[in-house]
Amino acid sequence: MRIGELSERTGASPRSLRYYEQQGLLSSERSLNGYREYASNAVATVETIRALLDIGLPSTLVREVLPCTVGERDESACPDLLAKIAELRDDVQSKAARLNAVEDSLSTYLAANAS
Incomplete structure (x- = not known):
């Protein structure tokens, strides 16, 4: 095709x-x-x-x-596959945790400075 x-x-x-x-x-x-x-x-x-x-x-x-x-x-045909996906998942979770911390800080700042 x-x-x-x-x-x-x-x-x-x-x-x-x-x-x-x-x-x-x-x-x-x-x-x-x-x-x-x-x-x-x-x-x-x-x-x-x-x-x-x-x-x-x-x-x-x-x-x-x-x-x-x-x-x-x-998955047994590609033994490294699961480890690589787990690595990617862990990286995403780490980035999400950092973003959540930034979001919390920004929300706290906004709440403290709201008129």
């Missing part, structure tokens, strides 16, 4: 699809006329990429995780 059809079927813009290719997340073959041709499993791959990006994984980690999500989907 061509990029327009893949875009239509997944909701990802052609620009996003080209970005996914550039990042090594998606592959295509070039036809003689230079058009990108995607395999039939590209829809599932793009949907997985978008889901992983939506939960906050950076594209570098998506590239590592993606092979673990296609086909068998067995």
Whole structure:
């Protein structure tokens, strides 16, 4: 299928699809006329990429995780996957705690200085 059809079927813009290719997340073959041709499993791959990006994984980690999500989907096939996701979760929790502390400070300041 061509990029327009893949875009239509997944909701990802052609620009996003080209970005996914550039990042090594998606592959295509070039036809003689230079058009990108995607395999039939590209829809599932793009949907997985978008889901992983939506939960906050950076594209570098998506590239590592993606092979673990296609086909068998067995975590034992990719033993480092769970550790990397736990690391990302811990980082998000740490950032959230810092933001909550800043929010509390700002709220305290505003409450103390309200007229």
